[in-house]
Amino acid sequence: MEMNPSDSWGDHIKTSVEGTSSPSTDAGPIPHHGNTISNSMDGPTSPGLFPYEPDELIGGDSVLSIQRRLLCLKPFPSAEHFARMQAEDLFKVKVQIIQRMQVLDPTGDWMRQGAHALDSPNSATGESSLRRLYSFLDDLDRDGKTSRDCFSLSEKVALRKENLDAESSA
Numbered sequence: 001m002e003m004n005p006s007d008s009w010g011d012h013i014k015t016s017v018e019g020t021s022s023p024s025t026d027a028g029p030i031p032h033h034g035n036t037i038s039n040s041m042d043g044p045t046s047p048g049l050f051p052y053e054p055d056e057l058i059g060g061d062s063v064l065s066i067q068r069r070l071l072c073l074k075p076f077p078s079a080e081h082f083a084r085m086q087a088e089d090l091f092k093v094k095v096q097i098i099q100r101m102q103v104l105d106p107t108g109d110w111m112r113q114g115a116h117a118l119d120s121p122n123s124a125t126g127e128s129s130l131r132r133l134y135s136f137l138d139d140l141d142r143d144g145k146t147s148r149d150c151f152s153l154s155e156k157v158a159l160r161k162e163n164l165d166a167e168s169s170a
Contacts, residue, residue: 050092052088058094058095058098058114059095059098059111059112059113059114060116061091061116062091063084063087063088063091064087066086066091067087070127071083086130090130093133094115094118097118097136100140100141101140101150104144104145104150105154105157108153108154110157114153114157117157135149136149136153
């Protein structure tokens with residue numbers, strides 16, 4: 001995505017954070033479920049409220065690894081700050097989904113592999129958008145074990161576990 005000369009760096013990063021799949025302004029606000037998760041586009045998260053260490057692994061992912069993936073497409077020096085905020089937001093929602101899936105599907109290896117079930121092969125960074133993650137969360141909250149996303153995520157973790165088991169026995 002090229003920067004329009006009339007845009008500020010902040011505007012450019014805001015519109016390019018999601019890559020080519022940035023949410024449109026008429027798509028409405030992203031629901032926040034009463035949590036303290038900020039929308040990366042609204043400004044920085046409060047450093048005092050973020051409960052995870054940058055390199056803390058949950059579900060096989062961390063804030064730093066998400067940030068690295070987000071930054072791979074943005075060579076701008078100021079992008080690091082915005083990528084960190086977005087990485088924290090994405091990580092918080094991923095953790096909520098993983099925690100719900102541990103209850104809904106206790107047979108899955110959610111704490112080591114759950115975040116990989118949330119990857120998006122259709123995005124340039126491999127990250128699902130915040131909007132998509134909230135959609136997963138809404139579906140899990142609304143329909144629990146019978147939700148379409150619960151079934152889909154359970155299958156992805158099971159397939160990943162089978163692949164890892166096959167690799168380790170070879």
